[in-house]
Amino acid sequence: MTSDHAASVPGDHAADVDRHVRIYITVFVTLMVLTVITVAISYLHLSTPVAVAVALFVATVKGSLVAAYFMHLVSEKKLIYAVLLLTIVFFIVLMALPVVTHSNGYWIHE
Amino acid sequence: MDIPYTVEVRRDTGLTNGKIGIWLFLASEVMLFGALFASYILIRTGAPSWPRGDTILNVPLATLNTIVLIASSVTMVMAWASLMRGRFGAYRMYMGATILCGLVFLVVKYFEYSAKLHHGLYPSTNNFLAIYFTLTGLHGLHVIGGMAVNAYFWGPGAKLWKTNPAWFTNRVENSGLFWHFVDLVWIFLFPTLYLL
């Protein structure tokens, strides 16, 4: 089926792609640096709550870069954002509620 | 019969079917790995003690694996970018590199696992190892799945480039999204299991 709304017509937008390639390389270098940082910090043997917070923060930054640039989320359409937002809400419910349920009155190894 | 919006986008959504499809699938994968992470949190917070990752697992090896997987994400997106520029040869090279990186990842994983088993450290030994093997095992299965799809698009599937380059580029992009997701999960898995 032909149409003028091709998602990706190869050969077109070459300059556009070039710009993106530069971004990919930048993101790659950033990810490498962040990986080194997160491993280095782990050698500091910070207290568990702090270590968790820092590690998760760095991981979130790295993950966001992959999502935003490699997965093109920065320039995605509203529908995709909507699906992801819904997913994140339920993801948080899934992560939080079982743990909260437990800290509120269940037996736990003392 | 032609299904519309396989190659060209639908005007009001601005998306192709495949793009929506793969993101929906990834949403379900977020819930799958999310459930495992939630289980990890529940079991760990309920445990009287929990070993720090680096006391049991090999951090340098896993750091290498992290670098390898991130690199493979770059080569994957470059593979797609090459198709967008119409350069099939470059695509072949980058896609091949992606598959190779995946292979390296799996080989390293193989060494990690066999070292554990050799030292009598099984999933049944304690909950740390149980969740370690399960999380990395499931992730590993996804790596294998992603590699299989990528190999198909490197090999027999690449024929589509000649007859419908736009459709082929879309399919590579969508596979790329899956591959990036696999990398994303590892970005969280690595510190959680190995560094904390």
Add this chain to the structure above:
Amino acid sequence: MSQPGGVVAPTPHAAHEGHHEELGFWRAYVFSTDHKVIGIQYAITGLLFLLFGFSLMMLMRWQLAYPGSPLPLLGQILGDARMPGGTMLPDFYNELGAMHGTIMVFLGVVPLAVGGFGNFVLPLQIGAPDMAFPRLNMASYWFFFLGGVTMLASFLVPGGAAQSGWTSYSPLANLAGTGQTWWLIGMVFLITSSLLGAVNFITTTIQLRARGLTFYRFPFFVWAQFVTAFLLLLAFPPLEAAAVMQLMDRLAGTSFFLPSGLVVSGQVLDVAGGGNALLWQHLFWFLAHPEVYVLILPAMGIVAEIIANNTRKPLWGYRAMVYSLIFLGFMSFIVWAHHMFMTGMGTAMATFFQTTTMIISIPSVVILTALILSLWGGSIRFNTPMLFALGFLPMFGIGGLTGLPLGLNVADIPLHDTYYVIGHFHYVVAPGTIFALFAGIYYWYPKATGRMMNETLGRIHFWGSLVCMNVIFMPMFIVGMAGVSRRLFDGGASYDFAQPVLQWNVVSSWGAWILAVFQIPFILNFFWSMRKGQKVGDNPWDATTIEWAAPSPPPHGNFREPPEAHRGPYEYSVPGAARDFTPQSEA
């Protein structure tokens, strides 16, 4: 099965690839990518599983009515491992119970409601030529089929099928025989099938709807399937994760769900321990609560279509119904622990879940009320689909109302895990959802086959089923409130306190066996009508929605021209119009 759409002369529109005229038997009827064929495959397979799951229960009902007495004839056939001397062993009872639930929910109702009706009707109702991913659709069916075969095969393994309830709670399920492993593997296949299906449904609804078919012009059935697909997509994966972990516990000796120091048969279990049995419950119910909405939403969709059509009026409160549907879908993810009130939960969490549970009853009531109000002032046609749709309303009402005390954590205390619960959920699923599914079969049969089902047989089926289902399930509230627990292999006979209510078990059992007899007219009707039913054209019901603009049965590609929606879905009895209905796609 006449003309599923694979082997028909090509219409001018759909002739591009031309291969479909040449499809052999296997590609046309077995490995088809046509949504109509796949829908019918799902429907027939689902109906067969419903029959099988029902048969398991009919066997159980003998034990419940006459505990310890030998079952004539059938008892001998099942052998000594299960029914020595024709008397049912407790383990076999548990097997039947666990598999009855599993099969009815995962192999019967959902495949029929979503896989069957969703696949067949949805693309037609939105004016699409097929699903967005036809091959993925076929793969979904075959994963379902594989899951079904795995579940059936599990009856034959040493120790028999799963017998830890359809809920497979740890640690019992961890320690159970091989059948449980097969159950877990079967579930992985079924979950995969649902996930792929959900991706297909959502993408198709958004992308392939006809020109002019905005979201607020969707038939309510489309909205219902759309929300259901999101529930399947996001709620199933945690159960898949849990299944993987239970498999790891059983096969790799891990202790995800096994606490430390668990004593089994006088011995401390030789495992690492440190696991949490409640973790299984959280992950299971995270799916299983949205799952019950997966069971009801398509049913509401079907009932809505049939009511609009047979009252010759638009649905009352369409927008309210749609908003309720969306709200219901969302809320369904945050009520799950009302199944866990008795696990020692603290008051803050119990309050949270009982509050969300009370809130979620509101959209259900809105939808039910809107459906009832839709009858007011209508020119009601009492054909068989409408009878089932009307029957659904009070039955779902009873089911819903009886759920309220269960959702309040204090009221739940005497009712949890009793027959009251069984009565509650069966009212919703049996004379609720299953009635809606029957209604849908009678309604869309002419679209799929070009022939009508017989009305007389349909009426016998309806009245017999309505009476029998009430005879079966109403007494369960009495038995439950007397304190009789569910899953007791003798129905409570060994308890003193249960003696006064035991006779109700006999009543329920006879209700079940007579219900089976009343399904015979349906089964006969279903097959007889394929060859001898009254032949009809495109739109025998004078309906407005787009599927009725396609031929009966529709060819590969569905429509002669791509349809366009020019108005809402329920333009019945529009003042000044020539007829009492104006089809949605009519120019």
